[in-house]
Amino acid sequence: MDDRLAVLEARLRELEEDREIRELLARYGYYADAPLDEEYFRLFTEDCVMDVSVGCGENPYEVVRWEGLAEMRRFLGERTSQHDNGFQGRSFHVQGNNLAIKITGDDAVATGYSFILHQDGPTLRLLSASINEWAFRRDDGHWKIQMRKRRMAGAPDAKEVLRAAE
Amino acid sequence: MDDRLAVLEARLRELEEDREIRELLARYGYYADAPLDEEYFRLFTEDCVMDVSVGCGENPYEVVRWEGLAEMRRFLGERTSQHDNGFQGRSFHVQGNNLAIKITGDDAVATGYSFILHQDGPTLRLLSASINEWAFRRDDGHWKIQMRKRRMAGAPDAKEVLRAAE
Amino acid sequence: MDDRLAVLEARLRELEEDREIRELLARYGYYADAPLDEEYFRLFTEDCVMDVSVGCGENPYEVVRWEGLAEMRRFLGERTSQHDNGFQGRSFHVQGNNLAIKITGDDAVATGYSFILHQDGPTLRLLSASINEWAFRRDDGHWKIQMRKRRMAGAPDAKEVLRAAE
Numbered sequence: 001m002d003d004r005l006a007v008l009e010a011r012l013r014e015l016e017e018d019r020e021i022r023e024l025l026a027r028y029g030y031y032a033d034a035p036l037d038e039e040y041f042r043l044f045t046e047d048c049v050m051d052v053s054v055g056c057g058e059n060p061y062e063v064v065r066w067e068g069l070a071e072m073r074r075f076l077g078e079r080t081s082q083h084d085n086g087f088q089g090r091s092f093h094v095q096g097n098n099l100a101i102k103i104t105g106d107d108a109v110a111t112g113y114s115f116i117l118h119q120d121g122p123t124l125r126l127l128s129a130s131i132n133e134w135a136f137r138r139d140d141g142h143w144k145i146q147m148r149k150r151r152m153a154g155a156p157d158a159k160e161v162l163r164a165a166e
Numbered sequence: 167m168d169d170r171l172a173v174l175e176a177r178l179r180e181l182e183e184d185r186e187i188r189e190l191l192a193r194y195g196y197y198a199d200a201p202l203d204e205e206y207f208r209l210f211t212e213d214c215v216m217d218v219s220v221g222c223g224e225n226p227y228e229v230v231r232w233e234g235l236a237e238m239r240r241f242l243g244e245r246t247s248q249h250d251n252g253f254q255g256r257s258f259h260v261q262g263n264n265l266a267i268k269i270t271g272d273d274a275v276a277t278g279y280s281f282i283l284h285q286d287g288p289t290l291r292l293l294s295a296s297i298n299e300w301a302f303r304r305d306d307g308h309w310k311i312q313m314r315k316r317r318m319a320g321a322p323d324a325k326e327v328l329r330a331a332e
Numbered sequence: 333m334d335d336r337l338a339v340l341e342a343r344l345r346e347l348e349e350d351r352e353i354r355e356l357l358a359r360y361g362y363y364a365d366a367p368l369d370e371e372y373f374r375l376f377t378e379d380c381v382m383d384v385s386v387g388c389g390e391n392p393y394e395v396v397r398w399e400g401l402a403e404m405r406r407f408l409g410e411r412t413s414q415h416d417n418g419f420q421g422r423s424f425h426v427q428g429n430n431l432a433i434k435i436t437g438d439d440a441v442a443t444g445y446s447f448i449l450h451q452d453g454p455t456l457r458l459l460s461a462s463i464n465e466w467a468f469r470r471d472d473g474h475w476k477i478q479m480r481k482r483r484m485a486g487a488p489d490a491k492e493v494l495r496a497a498e
Contacts, residue, residue, distance in 0.1 A: 001167065001333065001337075004337055004341075005167070005170055005171070005174070005337070008174055008337070008340055008341065008344060009170075009174065011344055011348065012174060012177055012178060012181075012344060015181055015344075015347055015348065015351065016177065016181065018351060019181065019184060022265075023265075023266040023267075025264075026264040026265055026266045026277075026278070027266065029264040029279070030264065030266075030277070030328040030329070031328075033297075033319065033324075033328070034324055034325045034328050036325060036328075036329075056454065060454070089319065089320045089324065090319045090320045091319065092279055092295050092297075092319060093264075094263050094264060094279060095264060096263060096264060096265075097263070097426050097428060097429070098357070098358040098361040098362065098425075098426060098427060098428060099354075099355075099358055099428070100355040100358045100359065100362075101355075111358075111362070112358070113361070113424055113426060117292075117295050119295065119318065119319040119320065122222065122226070124292055124293070124294060124295055126292060126449075126456055126458060127456070128456060129424050129449050129451065129456055131365075131424075152451065153365065153421065153422045153423065153424060153451040154421045154422045154451065158365075158366055158421065159366045159368060162362040162363075162365070162366050162368075163362070163368075167333065171333075171336055171337070171340070174340055175336075175340065178340060178343055178344060178347075181347055182343065182347065185347065185350060188431075189431075189432040189433075191430070192430040192431055192432045192443075192444070193432065195430040195445070196430065196432075196443070196494040196495070197494075199463075199485065199490075199494070200490055200491045200494050202491060202494075202495075255485065255486045255490065256485045256486045257485065258445055258461050258463075258485060259430075260429050260430060260445060261430060262429060262430060262431070263429070283458075283461050285461065285484065285485040285486065288388065288392070290458055290459070290460060290461055292458060
């Protein structure tokens, strides 16, 4: 009986964690869009890594990478100042489409599609779509983002990114 | 043993309710789009409140509000007659992106992004994107919508709306 | 006590299956987009049926239907050769919006909205939106797609499609 209960508890816990991670990605969008910068940064581990296709210019598949929360703050500070004419508070970071999540103890990997929309006065624009691999770590009872790999459609490693949570 | 089972049952019930609410929002879209008006109205409580940014005109952040099912029927009757040239039955109300749901007994609050698309002959248009706060009440074993607050990106209360389910 | 445990196990199993089916639809998108053809075909039962609005031409509501994996391979081989100028590996098949899933033993029915986007160089296009009814069968412990009915908005049977998982 005890064994059966322990198995049930573990299976239930996995579903609860799946839900927590989905909601973490939802809040990633909220805090990017509100914007709520400090809440946004608290979603990441101290050693978080961003590894992203630049998505524009001569080689849109070129990958830029920054490591650690300090670098992320610097990068996003620059981005925000570039976006200052009406982007801030007018975006929709849509994170959770085609989501698959694999949980292994205190680590998890998710894959999914993300979109950015921008409300530019009366005009709503679909700015970008990406494929993603996310890594999460459970830290003090809460899931945090440890790594995000974002790629343009057609990126050389697209297949690996899309299979990362199998 | 009984206690452990009772805890499991409560946790499982919460996940089932999370799923029910997600599917309720899916059906909100189906019934708006099909259209299936009576099925749509049955998703709401008698005392339901709609509180929405108008999204157009001189002040797109202006909020209009209607209260109770009778007012909602009147409002939607007018809307339908305005939409009569090809909108009805050609829309996609997409309700469940970036969803976070908080359940407390027979009440629940959800936040999320919504989109409306319109198939206008061969052309597919992305008409609008909104941030939302929803309130639900469990009534006779079924979740119903008691309140929807819909806002344009950049609305003065966007931060509060996006944090309503924390 | 045993009964209570058995009920819990059945309810938990249903939530796990709901999650499996959502992830199956996510992978449908991944494998269509990567592209990973063999992985894509393995998502279907041998007797799978596709039943889809053509979505273009004089009667966009016209339905074409193909049955069995062999026919699907033939159809998709043709489609791929038509799409050869930059579509392949540049698409986003977004499958899981407004999803509702009904599970009955080893069978399941889901309804939902699907979108196709295409990254055409720097331009991202929203190509199409559809309503869908899916049938799944559990085969050797894994859920597979047995039928997909895809319809344009406004199709004559749109109401039935959207209510298929009630």
